[in-house]
Amino acid sequence: MSETLVGAVRDQQSPLLEVRDVTKTFHVAKSPSGNNRLRALDGISLTLGRGETLGLVGESGCGKSTLARTLMMLERPDAGTVLFDGTDPFAMHGKELLAWRRRVQMVFQDPFASLNARMTAGEIISEPWRAHRDMYRSSKDREARVHELLHLVGMRPSDARKSPQEFSGGQRQRIGIARALALDPDVIILDEPVSALDLSVQAQVLNLLNELQERLGVSYIFISHDLSVVRFVADRVAVMYLGRIIETGTAEEVFDSPRHPYAAALTSASPRLDRSTAGRDKIILRDEIPSPLDPPSGCRFRTRCWQAQDICAEQAPPADQAPGSPLHLSECHFPLDTIRVRSGELTPTP
Amino acid sequence: MSTIDTASTPSPVLDVKGLSVTLRTPRGTVRAVNNVSFQAQAGKTLALLGESGCGKSMTAKAIAGLLDPVAEVEEGQMILDGQDLATMTARQRRKVAGPQLGIVFQDALTALNPVYKVGTQLGEAFRIHQKLSARQARSKAVELMQRVGIPEPESRVDAYPHQFSGGMRQRILIAMAVALNPSLLIADEPTTALDVTIQAQIMALLRSLREENNLAVVLITHDLAVVAEEADTVAVMYAGNVVETGTVAEVFANPRHPYTRGLLESVPVDAVRGSTLSSIPGNPPELHNVPSGCVYQSRCPLVQEVCRITRPELLPVRPASATAAPGVHHPGTVAQAAACHFSEELAHV
Ligand SMILES: Nc1ncnc2c1ncn2[C@@H]1O[C@H](COP(=O)(O)OP(=O)(O)OP(=O)(O)O)[C@@H](O)[C@H]1O
Ligand SMILES: Nc1ncnc2c1ncn2[C@@H]1O[C@H](COP(=O)(O)OP(=O)(O)O)[C@@H](O)[C@H]1O
Ligand code: SF4
Ligand code: SF4
Ligand SMILES: [Mg+2]
Ligand SMILES: [Mg+2]
Numbered sequence: 001m002s003e004t005l006v007g008a009v010r011d012q013q014s015p016l017l018e019v020r021d022v023t024k025t026f027h028v029a030k031s032p033s034g035n036n037r038l039r040a041l042d043g044i045s046l047t048l049g050r051g052e053t054l055g056l057v058g059e060s061g062c063g064k065s066t067l068a069r070t071l072m073m074l075e076r077p078d079a080g081t082v083l084f085d086g087t088d089p090f091a092m093h094g095k096e097l098l099a100w101r102r103r104v105q106m107v108f109q110d111p112f113a114s115l116n117a118r119m120t121a122g123e124i125i126s127e128p129w130r131a132h133r134d135m136y137r138s139s140k141d142r143e144a145r146v147h148e149l150l151h152l153v154g155m156r157p158s159d160a161r162k163s164p165q166e167f168s169g170g171q172r173q174r175i176g177i178a179r180a181l182a183l184d185p186d187v188i189i190l191d192e193p194v195s196a197l198d199l200s201v202q203a204q205v206l207n208l209l210n211e212l213q214e215r216l217g218v219s220y221i222f223i224s225h226d227l228s229v230v231r232f233v234a235d236r237v238a239v240m241y242l243g244r245i246i247e248t249g250t251a252e253e254v255f256d257s258p259r260h261p262y263a264a265a266l267t268s269a270s271p272r273l274d275r276s277t278a279g280r281d282k283i284i285l286r287d288e289i290p291s292p293l294d295p296p297s298g299c300r301f302r303t304r305c306w307q308a309q310d311i312c313a314e315q316a317p318p319a320d321q322a323p324g325s326p327l328h329l330s331e332c333h334f335p336l337d338t339i340r341v342r343s344g345e346l347t348p349t350p
Numbered sequence: 351m352s353t354i355d356t357a358s359t360p361s362p363v364l365d366v367k368g369l370s371v372t373l374r375t376p377r378g379t380v381r382a383v384n385n386v387s388f389q390a391q392a393g394k395t396l397a398l399l400g401e402s403g404c405g406k407s408m409t410a411k412a413i414a415g416l417l418d419p420v421a422e423v424e425e426g427q428m429i430l431d432g433q434d435l436a437t438m439t440a441r442q443r444r445k446v447a448g449p450q451l452g453i454v455f456q457d458a459l460t461a462l463n464p465v466y467k468v469g470t471q472l473g474e475a476f477r478i479h480q481k482l483s484a485r486q487a488r489s490k491a492v493e494l495m496q497r498v499g500i501p502e503p504e505s506r507v508d509a510y511p512h513q514f515s516g517g518m519r520q521r522i523l524i525a526m527a528v529a530l531n532p533s534l535l536i537a538d539e540p541t542t543a544l545d546v547t548i549q550a551q552i553m554a555l556l557r558s559l560r561e562e563n564n565l566a567v568v569l570i571t572h573d574l575a576v577v578a579e580e581a582d583t584v585a586v587m588y589a590g591n592v593v594e595t596g597t598v599a600e601v602f603a604n605p606r607h608p609y610t611r612g613l614l615e616s617v618p619v620d621a622v623r624g625s626t627l628s629s630i631p632g633n634p635p636e637l638h639n640v641p642s643g644c645v646y647q648s649r650c651p652l653v654q655e656v657c658r659i660t661r662p663e664l665l666p667v668r669p670a671s672a673t674a675a676p677g678v679h680h681p682g683t684v685a686q687a688a689a690c691h692f693s694e695e696l697a698h699v
Contacts, residue, residue: 059545059546059547059548060545168633169402170633198401198402198572199401199572199574199613199616199617200401200612200613200616200629200630200649201629201630201633202616202629203616203618203627203628203629203630204629204631206618206627207626207627207629210624210626214624225545225546227546228575228617228618228619229618231618231623232618232623232627233623234623235623251623265547266546266547268550269546269547269549269550270546270575271549271573271575271576271578271579272575272578272579272619273574273575273578273602273614273617273619274578274619282550282554283550284547284550284551284554285547285550285551287501288515288517288518288548289545
């Protein structure tokens with residue numbers, strides 16, 4: 001194991017996807033302190049098993065989309081490795097690389113926002129085949145597959161001829177999912193897939209995603225700010241803060257017994273239906289997320305942490321296993337053990 | 351159609367009665383807000399809850415006098431501190447906006463003017479309504495920034511909106527809304543665009559402002575959990591209509607409209623991973639397609655013939671606990687009401 005927090009190794013021999021110590025730096029305009037290197041990912045490690053869902057949570061700018069783009073091979077890490085089925089796709093070129101790219105697909109918040117309004121749903125779904133010409137050679141095969149995919153996501157064959165404006169948000173998201181499925185991927189990265197949808201429709205799409213996973217055995221990386229949604233879909237959860245995973249474990253471990261103060265604050269701050277006490281028991285953090293151009297020394301959460309000590313500014317905290325739960329890991333010098341967010345005992349409070 | 355027993359409640363800061371708003375669209379004139387009534391009390395939060403497009407913002411804009419030119423108040427009263435806003439001239443309404451009524455929108459970046467310093471924008475209210483000098487207004491602006499928790503206000507008062515984070519911009523908007531100590535604050539999805547920990551900060555700020563100033567707050571949201579945590583009373587909107595209203599405690603514990611019930615069941619609270627969430631089939635009707643009869647009929651699991659013919663009125667429901675008589679409630683509370691022919695049946699589900 002490296003120094004960084006390693007995503008659960010689980011009992012599986014070979015995870016589908018394994019990310020080790022990945023770092024990604026962007027060169028940007030100089031900050032007031034003169035730094036122009038923005039480390040969007042700073043030592044990310046995680047694993048993803050077949051048919052598994054990993055929930056990825058964290059505030060905007062923490063690196064979720066950069067991580068997603070890296071796994072899609074749209075960004076090359078500066079350091080660290082990505083292993084897909086034991087192979088490093090970044091070492092491949094040409095056709096091999098293309099074949100690998102097929103295996104990870106993505107669903108965005110609104111699949112049509114970035115697409116030509118003059119395309120039909122059928123054209124949108126079959127668009128990925130333009131880069132992968134070997135998949136469905138005849139137009140007849142392609143049409144049949146489009147109809148199958150529409151059926152799979154609960155829509156009608158006749159919908160293939162309609163244009164984006166004719167669909168509701170939920171239907172558009174179904175089409176976005178069908179498009180992601182077009183290349184038979186092993187992994188689908190879902191970036192806030194239901195946050196633009198109304199609650200009643202959100203439930204329809206979440207049910208569809210669960211059903212598809214069961215039928216197809218596809219793995220998901222599910223990015224969302226809504227912790228109740230993540231809890232519903234995810235087997236395991238990773239919490240990111242300023243380019244690093246600061247806590248990981250099962251959804252229950254992380255949300256019910258968070259060990260890292262940031263994970264505790266996030267859980268506690270999330271609105272909950274069963275809390276009618278006007279949020280009085282919430283941990284309200286001070287300040288805001290610091291600029292990723294000038295991350296704090298030592299523990300990156302220390303500027304907002306209510307229990308920071310001198311050592312937090314001096315040393316980056318090592319990965320720490322929760323007692324009795326070796327796969328529940330966090331990076332804090334003083335991990336919480338008394339906190340039980342859902343039962344309302346918030347000790348300590350800031 | 352009065353559903354709320356005003357005799358026994360303290361007189362509300364805002365009393366909206368039978369408000370209807372029409373909208374001119376290329377496909378004809380439609381009603382975006384239909385016969386909407388609710389009240390906001392001093393020191394309390396009323397939530398307007400509903401899905402996208404149901405008419406929440408339109409209702410807020412009608413009250414604030416900020417309707418788009420294509421929209422128009424067709425009918426109804428909006429009584430603020432005893433005066434009906436609906437009968438006022440534009441000039442009179444401008445005098446009310448600020449000293450009596452403040453409004454905060456979701457998108458703080460577009461709501462602020464990018465070419466003026468925030469201090470100038472914050473001080474404007476004082477220059478216009480209190481005729482303060484630029485220098486006096488500036489020091490008022492610094493005070494306000496302090497009050498809403500913006501660090502180092504003296505040095506940041508001369509910064510421009512883009513130099514602030516989303517959370518800080520939302521604080522600035524809130525500061526502008528409460529600058530002249532209004533009695534009513536309307537907050538339209540004030541935290542939707544913000545991260546969770548910043549959302550919690552902003553909601554805490556709104557709560558403390560409400561408590562310190564005895565503000566009546568109308569909180570517009572599509573998030574049931576935010577309603578559960580922040581609001582005292584709720585009006586659930588669907589396709590331009592209020593379909594259920596009452597205290598949050600009552601409505602969420604015993605929803606008496608199938609739509610409210612469907613929404614509550616769609617939330618993945620403690621849902622077992624891999625289980626099937628209950629969901630509402632279909633989508634809300636489009637405005638030019640709202641059916642006669644019940645607005646919810648196309649999605650309602652309990653729909654009967656009568657629902658297609660007669661539109662149910664928003665009427666007080668018999669309390670789920672059979673002890674109290676219908677419509678009778680304690681002073682200061684709001685009776686639960688629902689617009690469904692079968693709301694009584696729902697009490698026993
Ligand atoms: N300027 C306008 N022109 C045409 N239609 C409009 C206009 N403003 C609002 N509408 C329509 O009026 C209805 C109600 O709009 P409103 O903005 O009040 O909904 P909302 O509940 O606030 O929705 P959201 O949560 O999406 O903001 C919607 O169907 C909307 O499309
Ligand atoms: N192409 C890019 N060039 C420069 N900075 C970038 C680029 N992509 C992302 N970043 C920066 O990297 C950080 C992480 O971004 P991102 O992964 O998009 O965050 P999230 O998706 O969690 O909102 C942010 O500070 C963002 O501004
Ligand atoms: S290491 Fe220190 S500053 Fe960081 S989260 Fe733990 S206690 Fe807080
Ligand atoms: S009136 Fe009929 S259709 Fe409307 S909500 Fe009640 S049962 Fe459903
Ligand atoms: Mg992103
Ligand atoms: Mg709105």
